[in-house]
Amino acid sequence: MSKPSKIGVGIIGTGRIGKLHIEHLAQNIPEAELIAICGLDPADIESLAEQFNVPKTTNDYTVLLADPQIEAVLVASATDTHVEISQAAARAGKHVFCEKPISLDLGQIDETLAIVEKAGVKFQVGFNRRFDAGFMRIREGIASGEIGEPHIMRITSRDPAPPPIEYVKVSGGIFLDMTIHDFDMARYLIGDEVVEVYAAGGVRVDPQIGEAGDIDTAVITLRFRNGVIATIDNSREAVYGYDQRVEVFGSKGMVAAGNLLTDTVTFSGSEGTRAASPPYFFVERYRPAYLSELRAFFACIQKDTPPPVTGEDGRAPVVMGFAALKSLRENRPVLLSEIQP
Amino acid sequence: MSKPSKIGVGIIGTGRIGKLHIEHLAQNIPEAELIAICGLDPADIESLAEQFNVPKTTNDYTVLLADPQIEAVLVASATDTHVEISQAAARAGKHVFCEKPISLDLGQIDETLAIVEKAGVKFQVGFNRRFDAGFMRIREGIASGEIGEPHIMRITSRDPAPPPIEYVKVSGGIFLDMTIHDFDMARYLIGDEVVEVYAAGGVRVDPQIGEAGDIDTAVITLRFRNGVIATIDNSREAVYGYDQRVEVFGSKGMVAAGNLLTDTVTFSGSEGTRAASPPYFFVERYRPAYLSELRAFFACIQKDTPPPVTGEDGRAPVVMGFAALKSLRENRPVLLSEIQP
């Protein structure tokens, strides 16, 4: 009885996040049915299909898109394939969930959003952190007026270890690879648009990152239209673990989200009291948020409501990333209007 | 390929914990295959079977036990059926996972353990809290010598709200229904046996509980063979939520497990800083522990190792419960040797 109402899903890409989506689809999302996995490594996709009882596998995403049982696709492949696949999927009438960033090219993003619009399909971007219980609580504290008018926001976002240098080289740089999540978080929490970005940064963690033309340490100042001033600080390596904190200060109070810890145990000895570290990295830290974002995606299909993270939400942080890059190079605050035509 | 190695499982009982086990079996334990659900309410078991793709349902546990595909059974039915079902299951050669308490009758427990022993099957008791990450860390802090010789332990265990009065009447009383988890935790953490119990208590939450012959507030002192002195404090109603803390103090330091909270967000306003509450109750608080205990059960079957919570571990807290009851009634410390023949 319930089978017919399940949404048929295909996934393209089986990296870390792709695998997590597959696991969630197979185990925790009864409203969806994972029908096909598309990936580059045949052994990998076979093994995943068997483990999670997925009937079809392919290394050709067009085969997946041709499947009439599939109503929705998850695009978790390499960034430089997002646009091509998303566009083809939309043209094929499939709802699209696309990992961030949509593209590193604003023209291609605009083209994609136009195609999606014309196709009338849902298009959600994978900004998973919006679905974290803590950050949702922060958003609520702002939206409800609990903290009054927001004045100052601080986002701390530090990775436990830098990615492989080969990844760094094709990542689009720290602002489009790492800070992009924080840019999205900033817009989401404040519920308003950023007008200007100032970025300071340097190479402090690994000289190879500098040789690759990137930086590994950054402090970004954002000015919002409504007067809020925000800072984001990023590092590619926090030895104490994945540091994900937010604090928003307003006229009536402050809301702050601290780090989750792996347990609540403390040890008190002659050196003082020691508490646990945060979960290792994004898969561990944001697992429930990754699940919630998919649930929200399928809910917007079922209820035909707008997705909670829109195409425009996917575009704006890319603009902010380019503005940050320009700011860093020219050492001056850069208006977003300088970036977008 | 992997299918043949899955352990066929049947579950008896579909209350809150039964349902949680079914969900975990269906979604998160690839090493097991849930073949049959046995329950009293036909609509309930049909609905669960459909939701989780379970092939068989029955309201007769002997049918389930007769199924040759089923190698292991989970006994999550009413307490007064645990013994009969566990014994029948063992005699049928099934491995048994039995919810706590095995029985409120020590003779029946001994009989059951003897039958299990003779049948050569695994028998694990559902003391889920042992599998909580925080309490495992506490155990490690003691077992590893991190805190030196343990001297004093404090366990706080308070429910968010009392159970229905009808449940209270058949529960065996607070010590065998609620404190039993803490008695088990005490033995597990210290890794030694309790020799004497002193219980103080009263009716502070609800007079109906008193009318039912039970108490709702208790403070128990335990003396261990190795000299550790422990206190357990229980309440049937903590308005701030399910309070589950442990602290162990020793010659070289102290380990303490605080409450988990629903999120890490604080709000600071003119009234001070406010943090979140604990998750509502045991299903929310100990979900990962409930999953881990099942995984450990299947692992001990697959590797043919002793279960991590044995029949003796199931028996000892019942003895402690009787000792606490006797102590409360006679207002004096009671040796466990007074209870067990």
Place this chain on the structure above:
Amino acid sequence: MSKPSKIGVGIIGTGRIGKLHIEHLAQNIPEAELIAICGLDPADIESLAEQFNVPKTTNDYTVLLADPQIEAVLVASATDTHVEISQAAARAGKHVFCEKPISLDLGQIDETLAIVEKAGVKFQVGFNRRFDAGFMRIREGIASGEIGEPHIMRITSRDPAPPPIEYVKVSGGIFLDMTIHDFDMARYLIGDEVVEVYAAGGVRVDPQIGEAGDIDTAVITLRFRNGVIATIDNSREAVYGYDQRVEVFGSKGMVAAGNLLTDTVTFSGSEGTRAASPPYFFVERYRPAYLSELRAFFACIQKDTPPPVTGEDGRAPVVMGFAALKSLRENRPVLLSEIQP
């Protein structure tokens, strides 16, 4: 102008607490004027007198009591002299602030309180912890009904290191030397009387303490007239420092006082996050409380109001200490009515 209204004070005893009182009198209590110091070591009292500008010194407390300028005396000498000096002071018409315990002999306490009563002087006992900001806040949470009806209280009170064995031998034992503060705290916070005491304990820290006939580790259960059940746990040696915590649980919530720390700094590294330790011991931890108790003493003289810690408050914890000792020896709960005639 303001000089005439100052209360002339003499102090007897220049141990650690005596010295602290002298410092506070000289620097922080403008309403009092320290006129004389009485002590056994001539060099010590001379040096204190010079440092703090105190005009008179003596090794004979009767000389001090004969001084008409002195209206109030602080008795901070050895415990076995408290009764004699307090009685003489009261007879001389001086207000008396006496360190705890008044005496280890209930008959002598009663005699002293009767003499004080007859003399019509103020008599305050040095239970300094009542004046700690945190514990006052706990008291307020109970007295105001913020936590509803109190049900359970837990007091943790652990010293950083045991006293010299010579001191242990004359201390009256852990219950009258150390737990006495916790007995007082229990009565103060709950605002009601204890009716029964059960004590468990042992020698875990230092065998010499056992050889001296004392214990160094104790867990005490108290039953109050109003139904509250409290536990106190004591150790003579907490390697992580002076551990002074209280938690009171009631029908509408819980108030808990954690440890003060020497600073609010944390270090996060690959081993987790490390916080500071508590201040070393009572002089560091309770310095502001020691000052407040003296201010309260002089205020009750100036306003002719009852002292905030009365003679009866000094007597009751001694009774509780004897009950605890009897309980430990006989391994049974002991009613306070068994101790006091």
Place this chain on the structure above:
Amino acid sequence: MSKPSKIGVGIIGTGRIGKLHIEHLAQNIPEAELIAICGLDPADIESLAEQFNVPKTTNDYTVLLADPQIEAVLVASATDTHVEISQAAARAGKHVFCEKPISLDLGQIDETLAIVEKAGVKFQVGFNRRFDAGFMRIREGIASGEIGEPHIMRITSRDPAPPPIEYVKVSGGIFLDMTIHDFDMARYLIGDEVVEVYAAGGVRVDPQIGEAGDIDTAVITLRFRNGVIATIDNSREAVYGYDQRVEVFGSKGMVAAGNLLTDTVTFSGSEGTRAASPPYFFVERYRPAYLSELRAFFACIQKDTPPPVTGEDGRAPVVMGFAALKSLRENRPVLLSEIQP
């Protein structure tokens, strides 16, 4: 005997900080003797002199400087008098402790430092926060290499309520009045010089502050010579109280100083757990630091060592304040070299 070695002190100015210094001198600094108070309000200085036993009062600072018993002066008068008095004091051969800022005019600061240099007297600036136990611990974590190479610093510094608008008008603006403490803290903690400042800010708290030509909310980015990037965020009104936190992140870890709270008590109820607020404002929060800075001043006189906060330390934050102001006005990062000739 000890009298001759005391340092004779005169204080000029009896505002909030002046009064605090007087109290500390009278009660807690035996190595100094407060000989004269100079202030504008005769009743006020008489009352202080009587309360703290100070022999001389005057409303003419030159009289005070002419007193041969006075070796050191504390300049706690209005900012626009600091230079004149400090210069006169130095010329009179007195050691000078001068409240911040020395002046809002860099030329006058340089002139003053030159005069001090020539006079060979000690000159210490009142950056009291350097003497806070928590911030000293942070400094130690950096200086000792505990956190490795510092990369990112965050300073949060928010007042509980804005000053009177009349004060705002003459304060020199938020950067020179309020942020100046944070500029000093930044230099002190990192132990290196700032080369560039970028300031964003606005009027969010009170429009009157804007009408007075000032701002009340600011976020400042600092770049240090050694590559550290720091942010300071300021608000004139945090409803939850005086917010004084610092966090320094480096290659081997992070040190963070949280807010002190008025007590360690929490209340847990159905709304979650509530903790206390910080002490109200600087006098309450930094009282021990105000005492320590004076002790350090007298110690440098007695030992003839350099003061812990030098004239150059007093000058640098003023330069940073001007750079911040220029940055705010021109909306671009400003090099300190643009400010100082």
